[in-house]
Amino acid sequence: MATTTVIECSPPVSQQDIEEILRTFSYSKHIVRNGKHFIIGNGKISRKELPFIHDSFTLKYVDSPFPLCSQEFQAKKSVVKVRDIEIGNGSPVIIAGPCSVESREQILTISTNLAAAGCHILRGGAFKPRTSPYSFQGLGHDGLKLLAEAREMSGLPFVTEVLTPVDVELVAGYADMLQIGARNMQNFALLREVGRTKKPVLLKRAPWADVVTWLQAAEYILAEGNFEVVLCERGIAATQASSGRHLDLAAVHKVQNLSHLPMIVDPSHGTGDRRLVGPMALASLEAGCDGLMLEVHHQPETSLSDKEQAISLEDYDGMLKKIKLLNSQMFVDPIKA
Amino acid sequence: MATTTVIECSPPVSQQDIEEILRTFSYSKHIVRNGKHFIIGNGKISRKELPFIHDSFTLKYVDSPFPLCSQEFQAKKSVVKVRDIEIGNGSPVIIAGPCSVESREQILTISTNLAAAGCHILRGGAFKPRTSPYSFQGLGHDGLKLLAEAREMSGLPFVTEVLTPVDVELVAGYADMLQIGARNMQNFALLREVGRTKKPVLLKRAPWADVVTWLQAAEYILAEGNFEVVLCERGIAATQASSGRHLDLAAVHKVQNLSHLPMIVDPSHGTGDRRLVGPMALASLEAGCDGLMLEVHHQPETSLSDKEQAISLEDYDGMLKKIKLLNSQMFVDPIKA
Amino acid sequence: MATTTVIECSPPVSQQDIEEILRTFSYSKHIVRNGKHFIIGNGKISRKELPFIHDSFTLKYVDSPFPLCSQEFQAKKSVVKVRDIEIGNGSPVIIAGPCSVESREQILTISTNLAAAGCHILRGGAFKPRTSPYSFQGLGHDGLKLLAEAREMSGLPFVTEVLTPVDVELVAGYADMLQIGARNMQNFALLREVGRTKKPVLLKRAPWADVVTWLQAAEYILAEGNFEVVLCERGIAATQASSGRHLDLAAVHKVQNLSHLPMIVDPSHGTGDRRLVGPMALASLEAGCDGLMLEVHHQPETSLSDKEQAISLEDYDGMLKKIKLLNSQMFVDPIKA
C-alpha cells in the first residue's frame, strides 16, 4: 500500500497552479472541497519537490487504501447534516419509512405517524432496484413528488435511492439525502456523480464487500469533493448453514477504528425478518452505531415490496420505547413527543 | 424423508416383547425413557402389523429427520431442569462463568460474585478442547473438584464440558449439566454416551452445521433415552467479507418452529468480541431464546483462554441491569437480590 | 412464484392491440424479437380471456422467476454468435487477453500471439472498474481504438466491458460483444441499456448472487428484446476458512437445468491465482461449460491490473495443449493451427 500525499490548500491556489502540479507529478486526483483544494498523489512527495506551493498549505501523508475516509487524514469524527438533523454527533438518528412509496395515502399516513411517534428522517423508495424486471419498479418521479409532500406535512427530511447517474440531478432536486443501494456500492460512475453534488449520501454496504472495500467505495465520493457520506451496514452474505442473513455488527467497531465517517445500521434488510428487526436494532445501538434505518409500513402485509421485513407502526412504537429505555438521555431532543 | 413410527408404551412391555418387535420389523432403535419404551422404525407401520402390542400403547407417525426432537412428536415445549433451575419455562436463564477453571481463588471469586449479581448456573471448563496441543488444556479432575466447591459456596449448579466418552462417568459424577462443545457436535460416540446418563445436556452447535443437522445430533442423545437436552447457539462460520463471527439469531425462531427443545444463546463465543457480548445478549433475549451463556472473568485480561471475549464482573452487572430493564417481570424470582 | 403468461404474436399485432392487452391485463412487458412480439404477464391468462388475440398466437405459461431465460420457455439451447464464433454449439470457445489494454504494443503482441496459439475471441478492458479511485482506470476510448486495431491484425473479434449506460453506444460502436462485470450484475439501468442493443452480451455473475438471482439479472436483458446473452461464472464469495475464492462449477449443471443460455467460466477471476487457472480451466471444460475466459499477459509481472491471476503466453500454450489432449475432436476447427 503506497503512501498517499494530500495537499490541503488554504487559501486556495489557482486552477492553473493545480494543473501545473498535476502535470508535473502525474497526481491521480485533484478535488475541491469547501473552497480548499486537495491533490492526492500516489507516493510520498516532500515540500521541497513542490516549491511553488504556498507556505500555508498543509501536506498530509496517509498510509491507507482510502486516504480521505481514513482516521489518519481526519481524526475527528465527521458529523453529516441532513437539513437540521446531525448524524454522528453522539445521539443516534432514526431513519424510517416504507420500502417503496406506493401511494399518496400510504406515504402521508406513514410519515405523519412516524413524526408523531418520534423519527428524524423519512425513507422511501421512488426508483426501486428489483431482482426481477417484472416486479414493481417504484413510482419514479411521481414518488419523489409524494415524498416532498410527505416532508411538507410531517416535517421530516427524506432520503431516497438513486439508481443511475442520469437520474442524480432529478433525485437531488427533491431529496435531502441520496441513497446508494447495496447493489450499486461499486457502481463507480454513480458514486462519482453523487460525489459531484453537495447532497449528503447514504452508502449501503454490498453483501459481499469487506469493510476496506466499502470504504474504498466511499472514497470515490469523497474524491469528487463530497465529504457528506454516511455508511450503512445492511447485512452481508451468509453460509449455507445460516438460518438467515448476517448482520455484521463487528463492522461498527472496525469502521470506527478506520474512518471518521458516521455509520448507521439497517436491521430490516440486515435480517430480512421482522421478528429480528427490534432485537437487532437494540443491539446495533448498544454496539455504538450512529443510527438506524428501518422499514416501517402501516399495513406490512399489503406492502408491494420487502413484506417480510417491514414492521408495523405499532411495533415501531414499541421498539422506540425500548430504545429510549436503554438510552434515556439520548432521545430527548431529536425525537419529538 | 421417510416417515418414522414411534411406539409409546404405557404400561411398559417386557424386554422380550421389544426384542421380538425389533427382530420382526428391523426397527432401528429402541429406547427407554421414564419407564416408557419407544421404538423407532423407518417407515409407517400400522397397528394391524403389530398384533401383540398393548391397546394402551400409542403409535405416532412422525415426518421429520429428527423424530424425537420434533414438534410433531411433542407439541408442548420441553422444560429442562438443572437442579432447581428450569430452562424453557418462559423466564430466561443466565449461565455464566469463566472459560476455564484456572485456580481455586479464581473460580470462587467469580462464582460468588455472579451469585450476588444474579445468575442461575455456573459455567467453567475443566477439560478444555484447545486448537493447539501446547495450549492450556484445563485442570481436569482437579477442575471438577473446584467447580463442586464453587457450587457449595455460591449455591449455583454448574455445567462443564465433557470431551470424550471415557470421561462421561467422571464428569457426570460432579456436574449438574454436561456440555457437548461445538467441535464435538457430531462426536456420535460421545453423544450416545451422554444419552445414556440421566444428566441434562447442553449441546452446542457446530460452526458449519445448519439447524436440521444440529437437531439430528440432538436426536442421538434423545434416541438413547435422555430427553433433557438444551440447544446452544454459539456462532457459525462467516464469509471472508465479515468483520467477525455470525451469531445466527434467526435460528432461534427456526428451532422454535421445528422442535420442542429449549434453546439458549452464547454471545461470548458467538461474537468473539467482548464489546459485542452485551448488545447480542440483549438481542438474543429479545428474539425469544430461553437463556444466555456468558463468559465472565474477574480479570479478563489475564484469562488463560478466550481473553478477547470474556467480560468483567462490572460489565456483567451493567448488562444484567439492562436485561432487567427490558424484561422487568422476568427476573424477579430466578435471579437473586 | 406466480405463473407468467407469454404471448408470442405471429404475425405481429398492431401497436394498438398490444397496448390494449397490456392495459386490460396489467401485463408488465412487451418486447419485439425477430419480428415477433412477446407480451409478458403476471399470472395465468387463458385464451378465453383474450378474445381479441389472433388464433395463430401462441400462449406459453411459464413457472419460473426468469421466464424468458427458462428452459420452459425455450427447451433448445441458445447459440450466441460473436461475428463467426458460435458460443453454445457444443464446441468450447476460448476468450483470452489481458485484464486491461495498457498500450498499443501490449495489446497487439498479446492478440497476435493468442491468434497464433489458438483463440476465438479477444478480451481486454478499456473502461476498468477499480476498487480504488486512484488505481489505473483504463485507457477508455483510446483503449477501444486499440482493441479494434488488434482485431484487424489478429482476426479475433473482441469483448470489452461497459460500465455505465451512457457509454453503451460508444462501446457498442467498437466491440463485438459487451461485457457486464460482476459488480454491475444488478446495475439494472445498464442491463436495460445493453438489452436495447443488438450486440451479444457477456453477463458475469456477482460474487454473492445465487444462480436464480443471476438468471433474473439476465432476464432484464432479454426483457428488452436482446436474447444474445452468455453467462459467465467468475467465482463467488467464500468463507473465512477458505484459502482463496470459490469457483462454483456446480453452477454449470444448475444453469443447464434451468436455462437455455450458454455459460462460460472465467478461472482467472474465479481463482485469483495463476497456479490454479490451468487446473480449473480443465475442470470447467470437463464439467461441460461452453467456453473459458482467461486473463493472459505477455509479461504478467508488469501487468497494471490483476497481476496475480494473469498467465503468460507460454502457460496459455501449455494449457491449450492439455485442453486439446482431453477434447481431441473439439478444437479442430475453431482454434487455428
Place this chain on the structure above:
Amino acid sequence: MATTTVIECSPPVSQQDIEEILRTFSYSKHIVRNGKHFIIGNGKISRKELPFIHDSFTLKYVDSPFPLCSQEFQAKKSVVKVRDIEIGNGSPVIIAGPCSVESREQILTISTNLAAAGCHILRGGAFKPRTSPYSFQGLGHDGLKLLAEAREMSGLPFVTEVLTPVDVELVAGYADMLQIGARNMQNFALLREVGRTKKPVLLKRAPWADVVTWLQAAEYILAEGNFEVVLCERGIAATQASSGRHLDLAAVHKVQNLSHLPMIVDPSHGTGDRRLVGPMALASLEAGCDGLMLEVHHQPETSLSDKEQAISLEDYDGMLKKIKLLNSQMFVDPIKA
C-alpha cells in the same frame, strides 16, 4: 505467536534428564520418534540456559502454531508409506472404494475391479459417522474383516475410519491406514490416540476449518510421536449463493508452503456430485496434490450411503484414462496394467 523450542536429542538422553528439562523449563511435551527424543517448549530457550544438555543435541527454534508439522522444523517433504505405497514421493496415489462396506460381494467386487483398473489403496467404511442415528451405521467389526479379505484378494492395502478412541486398537489391528473423518478433526482424544499408534493416519479437514487450524489438529498426532500423517482436503462450507460445496484447491499450495506433510484431495465429498468428481479430480492433480481419494461403487444407485457422489467402475476407468493422458510418466509404475 510464541517461538517454540524443539530439542532433538541424539543420542537419547535418559528419561530422568528429560523430566528435569520438562520440569525446569515448563516444556509442554516430549516425544520419541525413530529412537530420538524431541522435547517441545514454549518460548526461545538458549543453549546456555540448558547447561546439562548434550553437545550433540540440536536446538531448533520454530515460529509456527504447528511446530512439528511446519516447514521450519522439516524442510524436506515427508513421504508416508502405507505398506509399499508411498504418498508424497511426487507420483500421485489413488485411494478408491465404496463409502461403506455393505456386503462381502460388494467389497470384493469393487476391490478386485479397482485393482484391475489401477489403484493404490482401497477405502471403505466399517464404522460410519452418520448425521442421523437411524441411518446405516456400518458393519463395524465385520466390515473390518471383509476389508481384510478384500485386501487379501486384491492386493490393495486399505484405509478405514476410526470414530472413537476406544476403537483405535481394534481398527489398527486390521487397517493399513487410519482415517480421521472431517467431523472428528478436532476430536482431540481421538487424535492423541491415533498419535500413539505407529499406523499412518489420513486426517480430513473439517468443513469450517482454515488450513492453520487443520495443521494444528495434525500437530496433536505428531506431538504424540506419530509423524505418518497425510492431510485430505474434502470440501469446506460454502455461502448461500453457492450451488454446492467449495473444494478448496488453493489449500494445496497453502499446505505446501507451510508444511512438510503430504496432502491429497477427495473430490467425492468435496463436490457431493458425481458429475463433478472427474473434473475436480483432474484439477486437483494439476494443482499438484499428492493423490486422490474417490468414492467408487459397482452399483452407485443402490449404495447405502453417499449415493449422489459415488462414481461407477466405468466412470472410474474413464477418469483414470484422462489422468494418465495428462500425467503420462506418472502412472507407469504404481498403477497396474
